[in-house]
Amino acid sequence: MAGKNDSFFERVYQVVRHIPEGRVTTYGAIAKYLGAARSARMVGWAMNNSHTLEVPAHRVVNRQGLLTGKHHFGGTNVMQQLLEEEGVMIQGDQVQKMDEILWDPSAELAPDLY
DNA sequence: ACGGTGACCACTT
DNA sequence: TAAGTGGCCACCG
Numbered sequence: 001m002a003g004k005n006d007s008f009f010e011r012v013y014q015v016v017r018h019i020p021e022g023r024v025t026t027y028g029a030i031a032k033y034l035g036a037a038r039s040a041r042m043v044g045w046a047m048n049n050s051h052t053l054e055v056p057a058h059r060v061v062n063r064q065g066l067l068t069g070k071h072h073f074g075g076t077n078v079m080q081q082l083l084e085e086e087g088v089m090i091q092g093d094q095v096q097k098m099d100e101i102l103w104d105p106s107a108e109l110a111p112d113l114y
Numbered sequence: 115a116c117g118g119t120g121a122c123c124a125c126t127t
Numbered sequence: 128t129a130a131g132t133g134g135c136c137a138c139c140g
Binding site: 070 | 119122123124
């Protein structure tokens, strides 16, 4: 969908806001949903700017389930605590049972929303 | 206006 | 199996 506020960053934030509690998704999955499968780094870069907005950024991890963005949450393990409060199990900075809680926007979100 | 930057990913040794 | 590397491209100064 083309809109006034349809910058790549804004579209990333919209998708992230749809991630259900207790679930996570990956940078690459978001990029793929937005039609830019090879722009996972852009998603990560977008998240860097998300601190001023209301976006559940802690639900975005890398493909292996690693909490690669944890250092951007102020504290050392803030990201981990936020996830654990939602029932996500984490060991060694890595989300456990990724295959079970992974939320893929391409499969779960209407493809023509944005 | 132009190039460095980056919370990634897939492919190659 | 693990580590290295190149591609990717929107944003901001």
